Amino acid sequence: NAGVTQTPKFQVLKTGQSMTLQCAQDMNHEYMSWYRQDPGMGLRLIHYSVGAGITDQGEVPNGYNVSRSTTEDFPLRLLSAAPSQTSVYFCASSYSDSRGREYFGPGTRLLVL
Amino acid sequence: AQKITQTQPGMFVQEKEAVTLDCTYDTSDQSYGLFWYKQPSSGEMIFLIYQGSYDEQNATEGRYSLNFQKARKSANLVISASQLGDSAMYFCAMREGPNFGNEKLTFGTGTRLTIIP
Numbered sequence: 001n002a003g004v005t006q007t008p009k010f011q012v013l014k015t016g017q018s019m020t021l022q023c024a025q026d027m028n029h030e031y032m033s034w035y036r037q038d039p040g041m042g043l044r045l046i047h048y049s050v051g052a053g054i055t056d057q058g059e060v061p062n063g064y065n066v067s068r069s070t071t072e073d074f075p076l077r078l079l080s081a082a083p084s085q086t087s088v089y090f091c092a093s094s095y096s097d098s099r100g101r102e103y104f105g106p107g108t109r110l111l112v113l
Numbered sequence: 114a115q116k117i118t119q120t121q122p123g124m125f126v127q128e129k130e131a132v133t134l135d136c137t138y139d140t141s142d143q144s145y146g147l148f149w150y151k152q153p154s155s156g157e158m159i160f161l162i163y164q165g166s167y168d169e170q171n172a173t174e175g176r177y178s179l180n181f182q183k184a185r186k187s188a189n190l191v192i193s194a195s196q197l198g199d200s201a202m203y204f205c206a207m208r209e210g211p212n213f214g215n216e217k218l219t220f221g222t223g224t225r226l227t228i229i230p
Contacts, residue, residue: 031215042204042222043158050215058217090158092218099165100146100214104158 002026006091006105013081013112021076021108023091029103030096032074036060036087037107043090049074050096081112115139117205117221125227126195133180134190134224136205142166145209147188148218149179152202161203164188192226200228 007022025032033048035058045058049068063085065077074093078085088109092102118137126132138147149161164172164179172179180189192199202223210216 033217035220040222043206043220045217045219048217088156092158094214096212096214099163100208100216100218101148101160101163102218103160104150107156 004091004093004103004105006089006108008108009106010109011111013078013110015081015083015112017081019078019081021078021089021091021110023074023076023105024072025074025091025093025103026072027093027095027103028071029093030071031100031102032068032091032093033058033102034064034066034074034076035090035092036085037090038087046076046089078110083112086110086112115221116219117207119205119221119224121224122222123225123227125229128197128228128230129194132192132195132199132226134192134203134205134226136188136190136221138186138188138205138207140186140207140209142209142211142213144211144213145207146213147179147181148206148208149177149188149190150204150206152204152223153198154201158204162190195228197228197230200226202226 004025034046035043047066049055091105094102145166147164151159162174178191204223205221208216
């Protein structure tokens with residue numbers, strides 16, 4: 001199993017550009033989520049999904065879109081990048097059972113100039 | 114109110130000593146799960162240990178144990194016989210609700226642990 005994969009590993013954008021961060025998992029997990037990690041603030045939830053076709057907002061959803069057309073994939077779209085979106089982005093997935101341990105991808109480091 | 118509070122931004126511990134990382138949580142749900150993750154300088158998130166609100170025993174995983182005090186709403190991570198490789202950021206996190214496997218995971222701000230040789 002590859003687990004949770006994310007691409008790209010690193011990206012530089014100019015203000016106003018759009019891009020999609022890719023996330024895929026091969027563990028047949030129902031639950032998938034996106035976090036951003038900024039210094040001193042821990043991980044904050046952007047969006048999450050409890051299954052294909054179902055998404056919901058987390059703590060910091062503004063400026064981001066998601067969709068979940070398949071169980072495996074959960075892309076995160078930045079609509080118009082801003083310097084405030086410079087961060088490290090983690091995708092994670094888990095079974096929707098009582099333990100709900102999340103498996104994390106390796107992260108994408110995004111720099112918006 | 115913060116859902117997860119980690120009051121120690123940084124800790125320095127001598128190698129081979131035990132260390133306790135504090136975590137308190139806030140929830141009105143009876144059903145919830147508590148998690149600890151480790152993030153070394155390489156950046157990946159590593160799952161360490163899990164405690165369910167209905168678990169009667171404190172969770173243990175090798176050198177890691179969770180000191181779960183439900184009435185005080187605390188879930189402290191204890192690392193026995195610390196090693197240099199334990200130097201990392203440690204995050205406490207919680208999922209809450211009747212079917213909390215479907216609920217979002219909320220993280221604390223983390224504790225940076227440095228092991229001194």
